[in-house]
Amino acid sequence: MSSKGSSTDGRTDLANGSLSSSPEEMSGAEEGRETSSGIEVEASDLSLSLTGDDGGPNRTSTESRGTDTESSGEDKDSDSMEDTGHYSINDENRVHDRSEEEEEEEEEEEEEQPRRRVQRKRANRDQDSSDDERALEDWVSSETSALPRPRWQALPALRERELGSSARFVYEACGARVFVQRFRLQHGLEGHTGCVNTLHFNQRGTWLASGSDDLKVVVWDWVRRQPVLDFESGHKSNVFQAKFLPNSGDSTLAMCARDGQVRVAELSATQCCKNTKRVAQHKGASHKLALEPDSPCTFLSAGEDAVVFTIDLRQDRPASKLVVTKEKEKKVGLYTIYVNPANTHQFAVGGRDQFVRIYDQRKIDENENNGVLKKFCPHHLVNSESKANITCLVYSHDGTELLASYNDEDIYLFNSSHSDGAQYVKRYKGHRNNATVKGVNFYGPKSEFVVSGSDCGHIFLWEKSSCQIIQFMEGDKGGVVNCLEPHPHLPVLATSGLDHDVKIWAPTAEASTELTGLKDVIKKNKRERDEDSLHHTDLFDSHMLWFLMHHLRQRRHHRRWREPGVGATDADSDESPSSSDTSDEEEGPDRVQCMPS
Incomplete structure (x- = not known):
């Protein structure tokens, strides 16, 4: 009953913004919470040194809070410590140093992982390239x-x-x-x-x-x-x-x-x-x-x-x-x-x-x-x-x-x-x-x-x-x-x-x-x-490419041929391109390059 009452009083006082227990008891309780968070502090030793006896309401309250803390998880612990602000400075420094070291190690690990992935990919790519080259060499040798x-x-x-x-x-x-x-x-x-x-x-x-x-x-x-x-x-x-x-x-x-x-x-x-x-x-x-x-x-x-x-x-x-x-x-x-x-x-x-x-x-x-x-x-x-x-x-x-x-x-x-x-x-x-x-x-x-x-x-x-x-x-x-x-x-x-x-x-x-x-x-x-097979290029696409290339070549050729003094009249120059363009448009896109017979 006393334990229950004590914990009830503690909750009531927390709601009112104050605690009925002494600051030392509060510190012992917080140290108990730190133990549940993974900080290497002996909660029982701290409690004994602060209260001076093995029993009493304070001990009961501390144990009750320690049990509550363990069942509530890490988020509650951190909130409680932030509310009190009465944990040891040395412990805080150790936690801070440890967290910095862990963060540095994590950062190094995160930086190392992409490098390892790149190295693995490069090795796999080199291996694939080597295999492809050997396969190509074997194929050429067979031919x-x-x-x-x-x-x-x-x-x-x-x-x-x-x-x-x-x-x-x-x-x-x-x-x-x-x-x-x-x-x-x-x-x-x-x-x-x-x-x-x-x-x-x-x-x-x-x-x-x-x-x-x-x-x-x-x-x-x-x-x-x-x-x-x-x-x-x-x-x-x-x-x-x-x-x-x-x-x-x-x-x-x-x-x-x-x-x-x-x-x-x-x-x-x-x-x-x-x-x-x-x-x-x-x-x-x-x-x-x-x-x-x-x-x-x-x-x-x-x-x-x-x-x-x-x-x-x-x-x-x-x-x-x-x-x-x-x-x-x-x-x-x-x-x-x-x-x-x-x-x-x-x-x-x-x-x-x-x-x-x-x-x-x-x-x-x-x-x-x-x-x-x-x-x-x-x-x-x-x-x-x-x-x-x-x-x-x-x-x-x-x-x-x-x-x-x-x-x-x-x-x-x-x-x-x-x-x-x-x-x-x-x-x-x-x-x-x-x-x-x-x-x-x-x-x-x-x-x-x-x-x-x-x-x-x-x-x-x-x-x-x-x-x-x-x-x-x-x-x-x-x-x-x-x-x-x-x-x-x-x-x-x-x-x-x-x-x-x-x-x-x-x-x-x-x-x-x-x-x-x-x-x-x-x-x-x-x-x-x-x-080209990866892009599924068909004959029509190839025709279009060659048509464009050939058309540019022909345009350059006709331009040089029709320069003054080469022998083409103005009438020829005007008539020939128009007739050529007309026939090209009428025939559709599939007549696209210098095609053989």
Whole structure:
């Protein structure tokens, strides 16, 4: 009862602003509270020394308050001490010193933790970078490993030729690795004032046709390095393809362009162009034409409007719609088309999705599978989030294989006789196909090699069977090689790109060319591709970038060309830009760069 009463009195006095107990008792009680706060003070010793006995109301009150304090927590203790202000100065200094030391230690720990985190992150980043570099080195080494023994040997072949047992010496030599490895630039053909987007040899291999952003087509005697004739194509925008029709006596050229027109040029024996006429019109850019190997009158065209036209020059209305390419009722714009040389009823197309589609002209029924005979796609791209596009595809010499180049991906070889949905059989790596609609082709009379341009300005040649890079040449100072055209009979290759000339390559080097810098270029291409893949850059974004760059270059070129005294009249200066701008606006955003055919 006395304990309860004492504590009750204490609470009452606290409410009135005073205490019934003495200051010494109050100090003992406060020291007891400090003990509950973690301060190393013996509450019982203090209480005994202050009161002088073991019992009594004061002892009871102190014990009661000590018990109350322990049950009330640290916040109450601190409030109580602040109210009284009667705790020891020495203890206060010790508490203050200890708290300062603890604060300093905590501050040091807080400062140390970010440094440790940064060090750990730097170590992890260095480790990841080291791992990535090792993985990249391993990948490059695998792509540039030792080549297998060549199938064709020069000395044994020459010996057999002397004995009369090698009737196809030239044919086999043209497809020999030893000649491809000795490729060297022979000369350039200069005559265009814009990017050269298309190249095509005639059947005999004596003439080479080229088309350009300058809207002109030039027919070259490539051996003499002279133009046979050049003429205005009649197109309103970039010429993407110009091809000699087979068995026409080199008198007919078929052309297509960014303006969507398909035109035909009639060439005369007097080395001039009689006229050009439009035979078809796409609603988007038309990048490619597909010739039938023996037909001088019929060919196919494909456009970004997803339409494939069959064109027969013998008809009053030459063009008729063959098929509209769709995927689940959605149109698929087309960049490329090619006729199977072994079965001219079949043709393959590729464009703004990841599928190679093969059609048979005799069996097209758009109500059944959208008329598609079969589709091919690398299995890892079927459901990929990356927006894969096929920029170019070609059949091999005998139609058994189909080569497809993917935008910012690799080049894939399919067996054309495989069933629908079959996986690729070969894969060719190392180049970069992002900035433009890049071309790809076979090289050799038996399609022994694969050749492609690259955004790095180099030409890559792979051995088809081993997938190894066997030749690597700088093909364009402007930075991008787009078009590659093998000679039909000789070991000669014609290439073009953003530069305004055509380059002729032949195996005239005294020894196999050293693949100097190949590994560094492959690494750079791989890194850039991986970086771009993180941003999911698609072909349209790349087109826009290249369009802006090319437009600035063209503006500077036209400004210099139209300066006084250069030969352009004021009327020409006023008319040309307006017509060019109008056609650009009408064609939409997808015709964006110096695109090849």
